[in-house]
Amino acid sequence: MDEKIKILYVDDEPENLVGFKASLRLDYQIITATSVPEGISCLNNHPDIRIIFCDQRMPGKTGVDFFEDIRVSHPLPVRIMLTAYTDVESIIDAINKGNIFRFVKKPWTETDIVLAIEEANKFYMATSMLAIKNKELQAAYDELTKFAYSVSHDIRGPLVGVLGGINLAGLIDNVAEMRDLLAVMKIAVIKLDTYALSMHDYYTLQKGLLKITAIDFNAVIDAMKTMYSLTSKANNVDFKINVEQDEVFVSDKITLKIIIGNLLSNAFKYQDKTKTNKLVELRVEVNNGMATIYVTDTGIGIVESHLGEIFNLFFRSNSTEVGSGIGLYNVKNALFKLNGEIQVNSVLNEGTTFKVTIPSL
Amino acid sequence: MMNIEFSFIIVDDSELDCYVTKKFLELTNDNVIVKPFHNANDALKFIQKNDSGIGTFPTIILLDLQMPGMTGFNFVEEFEKLSTAIQENYIVIILTVLSFTSDPNNIQRILRYRVVNSVIEKPLTQEKLLELLNQVS
Numbered sequence: 001m002d003e004k005i006k007i008l009y010v011d012d013e014p015e016n017l018v019g020f021k022a023s024l025r026l027d028y029q030i031i032t033a034t035s036v037p038e039g040i041s042c043l044n045n046h047p048d049i050r051i052i053f054c055d056q057r058m059p060g061k062t063g064v065d066f067f068e069d070i071r072v073s074h075p076l077p078v079r080i081m082l083t084a085y086t087d088v089e090s091i092i093d094a095i096n097k098g099n100i101f102r103f104v105k106k107p108w109t110e111t112d113i114v115l116a117i118e119e120a121n122k123f124y125m126a127t128s129m130l131a132i133k134n135k136e137l138q139a140a141y142d143e144l145t146k147f148a149y150s151v152s153h154d155i156r157g158p159l160v161g162v163l164g165g166i167n168l169a170g171l172i173d174n175v176a177e178m179r180d181l182l183a184v185m186k187i188a189v190i191k192l193d194t195y196a197l198s199m200h201d202y203y204t205l206q207k208g209l210l211k212i213t214a215i216d217f218n219a220v221i222d223a224m225k226t227m228y229s230l231t232s233k234a235n236n237v238d239f240k241i242n243v244e245q246d247e248v249f250v251s252d253k254i255t256l257k258i259i260i261g262n263l264l265s266n267a268f269k270y271q272d273k274t275k276t277n278k279l280v281e282l283r284v285e286v287n288n289g290m291a292t293i294y295v296t297d298t299g300i301g302i303v304e305s306h307l308g309e310i311f312n313l314f315f316r317s318n319s320t321e322v323g324s325g326i327g328l329y330n331v332k333n334a335l336f337k338l339n340g341e342i343q344v345n346s347v348l349n350e351g352t353t354f355k356v357t358i359p360s361l
Numbered sequence: 362m363m364n365i366e367f368s369f370i371i372v373d374d375s376e377l378d379c380y381v382t383k384k385f386l387e388l389t390n391d392n393v394i395v396k397p398f399h400n401a402n403d404a405l406k407f408i409q410k411n412d413s414g415i416g417t418f419p420t421i422i423l424l425d426l427q428m429p430g431m432t433g434f435n436f437v438e439e440f441e442k443l444s445t446a447i448q449e450n451y452i453v454i455i456l457t458v459l460s461f462t463s464d465p466n467n468i469q470r471i472l473r474y475r476v477v478n479s480v481i482e483k484p485l486t487q488e489k490l491l492e493l494l495n496q497v498s
Contacts (some may be wrong), residue, residue: 153427153458160458163378164484168381171388171487181384188377316429 004029005121006048008077010039010066011055022051023110024291028117033140036061036069043074051074051120053104053113056083056090064090067098075099076128082106146314154195157220158188191324198326201258205333210252212361217284217291220253224261228280231268237278245286249360255334256358260293262327263354267297269323272349289360294353301348310344367494368416372404372436373425374457382423382456382485389490401431405439414450421497423481426471428459433457437474448476452497455480462495 009020010033017032024030031046036058043049051269052070067079081094084106088361094100101120104112165185172178221241260282266287267280275298283294302310306317311332314325335342340358367390373379379397386395394416398404404422414420422440426433433455440453453476460482461468471477479496481489 093421110370155426156458157375158377161381164381164385165377167486168384168388168486171385177384181380184377184380188375 005050005117006031006046007051007053007117008033008039008042008046008049009033009053010036010058010063011053011082012058013055016055020113023114024117027114029201036066037060038068039066040073043070043077050078050124051080051117052077053080053082055106056081056094062090063093064098067094067100071097071099076124076131078124078127080104080116080120082108120178143173143313150314150325155192161185161188195324195326198262198324199328201262201330202326202333204254205258205330205337208254210255210337210361212250212252215249215251215253215256215291217245217249218284220256221260221282221284224257224264228264232280235268235271235278237268237271237280240279240281242282243284245284247286247289249286249289249291251291251338251358251361255337258334259331259338259340259356259358260295262331263295263356265329267295267299267352268325270299270352271297272300291356291358291360293356293358295356296353298351301350301352302344302346303348304346307344307346311342366392366394366416367418368414368420368462369396370408370420370422370451371456372401372422372428373397373434374399374428375425378456378483384489385485385487385490388474389487389494399432401428401436405431405436408440408447409443410445412447412450418498420451421448421493422451422453423456424453425492426455426459426467434471437471440475441474444467447452449456451476452478454478454493455483456483457481458483 004027006029007322008031009017011017011020012034014034019035021030021032031042031049033042039052039054043052052067054063054066058066061069063081065081067081070077079098080102081091081098081100081103082105083090083103091103094103098322101123102116104116149302162185165181165188169178171179172181221243225241228239231237264280264282271278271280277298279296281294281296283296285292302317306315309315310317311328313329315329316323331342335356335358338358338361340356342357343355344352345355346352365387369386371379371382373382376399379399383395383397386393396407397413398407401424408422424433424436431439437453440448440451453474455471455477457480459467468480472480479493481493
C-alpha cells in the first residue's frame, strides 16, 4: 500500500488514545482527538480520513451525538463505535441517527480493531467508487441533455430551412432562380453533414480504442491536404505546411487526424473575408518524443472572455459563421486520450494560433 | 391587395431561411420591399434610423427567435424601448421552428410581449404567407 489508511479516533480518556495509537501506528496513520469539536476540526484538516472510531461515553456530547453531527458535513468516512457496555438504547440510537458501520466492544483486542478497519476500508472503497461512478453518470446525463437540445435546434433548424426551400421551389419556374435556390440549400445541407461527421468523431473518441502505430506526420497531413487545398483555393486563403520530423513518433492516427482536421477546418472557416492576405499555417515539429503542432490563421480571432469556454460542448463564440460547437470539444477529448495539451492565443480581428503538444506513446 | 406596397424586414441568422422568406414574399406580391438582416442588432439599428418604416404601409418584421448574439427575445425587448412613434410603424411577427406543441414555454413567453402580433411556424408556405397578408391588411 502506498499510503497508510488515515484513521481518526475520538475518546475523552487520553490513555485510551495512547494505547490505540501505540498498537496500530505502524500499519495505519492514526489521528486522535479528546473531544467532539477537536474531532470535527481533525476531519476538516484531513478530508482523506477514511475511518472514524469514537467512544460512546464522553462528557458533553456522546459518540452518537458526534456521528449525528458529522453525518451531513462529513458523509464519506466510515464510522465505528467503541462502547464499554452493551447499552441497547445507545446502539439503536447510533444505528438510526449516526449511520454506524459497526461496533467494537471495550475492552478491545488488536485483532478486533484490525478486522474492523479492514472491513471498513473495503466499504469505504466501494462507496467512493460508487460516488465516482455517479459523477461520471451525471456528466454523461448532462451531455445527453445537451445533445437532445442540439438535435431539436441545430438539426431541425437547417432541415426546416430546406423544407421551406422545397416549398418555395413549387413557385419558381425560372431555371436560373431555381439554381440559386439550390445553391443556398446546398450550403445548409453541407452544414448538416458536417454536424453529422463531427458526431461520428465524437462517437469514435468515446468508444474507440487507441490503435498505436508509428506516425509519419507528412503522410497523415498529405492525406488531408487535398481537401484543404480545395478550400484554400475556393476561398483565396494561402495554405502553408511545414513538417519537421526526424524521429519515430508513436500514437493513434485517427485521433491525431481528428485533432489536426478540426483545427484546420476552424482556421479556414473563421477567416476574415474582408482581408486580402488570408493565411492558414500548419507547422509540426517532432523533438525528443514530443510532437508540437501549431495551427495559425489570419482570421477573425476569438473574444478573450470566450477563450475559457471554446472547448465546451456546443459552445459557439461567433455569431455570423455558425459552427456546430462540437469540433473543439472533440479536439479536447482527443487530446485527453493522447495525454496531450492545447494552448490558444488569439487577437480579435488579427488571428488565432492553437498550439498542441502530444507525447509519443 | 396587389396595390398595397408591402414592406418587410427579415431578421434571421440562417442564410437559407432569409433567402427563402425573401423569395416567397417577392413571388407572392408584385409590389414589395424586403430588407433581410442576418443579425438582430443590425436590424434594430436600421429601424432606429428608419423610424417611419420603409414603405407606405406599416413595415412587417419577420423575426426568428433563436439566433446567436441578440436573440428574438432580446430584439423584442429592445424594440419595446423605442418611441411609440417608431413602434406604430412596424408590426412584429415571429417566424420560428418552435411551435406550440414542441416548445409551448418559449411561444407563450414571446406572445406576452405587447408588440408581438402573432407567431408563424417554419417552414414557410404560400398558404401561411397569404393568411398573414390578409390578417395585417
